[in-house]
Amino acid sequence: MLKVVEINNLTVQYPDVKALDNVSLVVNQGDFLGIIGPNGAGKSTLFASMLGLNTKYKGTIKFFDEDIKKSKNYLKELGYVPQKPIFEKNFPVTVTDVVRMGLRKESDENKIDEVLQQLWIHELRERRIGELSGGQQQRVFIAKALVNNPKILILDEPVTGIDQQSIDLFYSILRELNFKQKITIIWSSHDLDAVNKLANHVACLNRTLFFHGESEKFFSDDDLVKQYSEASMQEHMHHH
Numbered sequence: 001m002l003k004v005v006e007i008n009n010l011t012v013q014y015p016d017v018k019a020l021d022n023v024s025l026v027v028n029q030g031d032f033l034g035i036i037g038p039n040g041a042g043k044s045t046l047f048a049s050m051l052g053l054n055t056k057y058k059g060t061i062k063f064f065d066e067d068i069k070k071s072k073n074y075l076k077e078l079g080y081v082p083q084k085p086i087f088e089k090n091f092p093v094t095v096t097d098v099v100r101m102g103l104r105k106e107s108d109e110n111k112i113d114e115v116l117q118q119l120w121i122h123e124l125r126e127r128r129i130g131e132l133s134g135g136q137q138q139r140v141f142i143a144k145a146l147v148n149n150p151k152i153l154i155l156d157e158p159v160t161g162i163d164q165q166s167i168d169l170f171y172s173i174l175r176e177l178n179f180k181q182k183i184t185i186i187w188s189s190h191d192l193d194a195v196n197k198l199a200n201h202v203a204c205l206n207r208t209l210f211f212h213g214e215s216e217k218f219f220s221d222d223d224l225v226k227q228y229s230e231a232s233m234q235e236h237m238h239h240h
């Protein structure tokens with residue numbers, strides 16, 4: 001099996017808090033990994049480090065067997081959907097404009113239509129981004145992440161504040177990308193049920209890694225799920 005990501009002993013210390021403590025993780029090609037963890041668990045910090053946006057960490061991060069501090073080539077193979085941005089209703093960019101921003105070469109213009117169709121937003125292509133619903137905007141950002149044919153797609157808590165119908169469509173799109181197009185997906189969420197349904201691997205993160213392995217192993221172990229839920233609930237109460 002081809003390793004696409006290998007993280008070893010990743011520790012991120014911010015001035016006030018240790019966001020990640022000795023996290024080690026392997027993602028193989030074709031995996032659909034759900035990273036579950038409560039608010040403040042370090043999910044976004046993990047992604048920021050993997051994307052090279054946070055460089056102050058201890059440990060190593062490798063993509064395709066290469067340390068990301070040595071080479072930025074891996075970024076070409078990566079599509080990233082950040083936590084949901086918000087637009088003014090009249091912000092003057094169309095759906096097509098946003099997707100085009102993701103494109104590296106002008107010559108791949110045809111690919112824009114293809115991803116718009118794949119994400120069910122082709123008929124919205126001339127609309128302003130700010131006029132769209134949360135679910136539609138989200139599909140636009142996935143299209144932007146996909147327009148360069150990435151091998152890996154990283155999504156940070158993608159369904160926060162989105163209606164159920166859009167969530168269902170979104171999940172079926174993710175399943176298709178992973179199953180048919182063989183895109184490796186790394187996705188953070190706090191929806192245990194959704195992770196159970198979609199992901200074949202699970203990482204439970206709460207600054208340290210509580211569990212990492214096949215989702216079946218995690219979800220078929222009631223004690224483990226209970227332990228995890230109690231630990232993250234405590235964390236939640238602690239923060240609110």
Ligand code: ADP
Binds near residue numbers: 038041
């Ligand atoms: P999650 O995405 O799981 O909610 P984050 O990675 O955003 O968790 O945050 C983990 C912890 O690190 C939190 O306590 C948060 O306040 C803190 N944190 C996140 N980003 C920064 C930053 N840039 N500088 C300082 N502290 C941060």
Ligand code: MG
Binds near residue numbers: 043044045083156
């Ligand atoms: Mg986050």
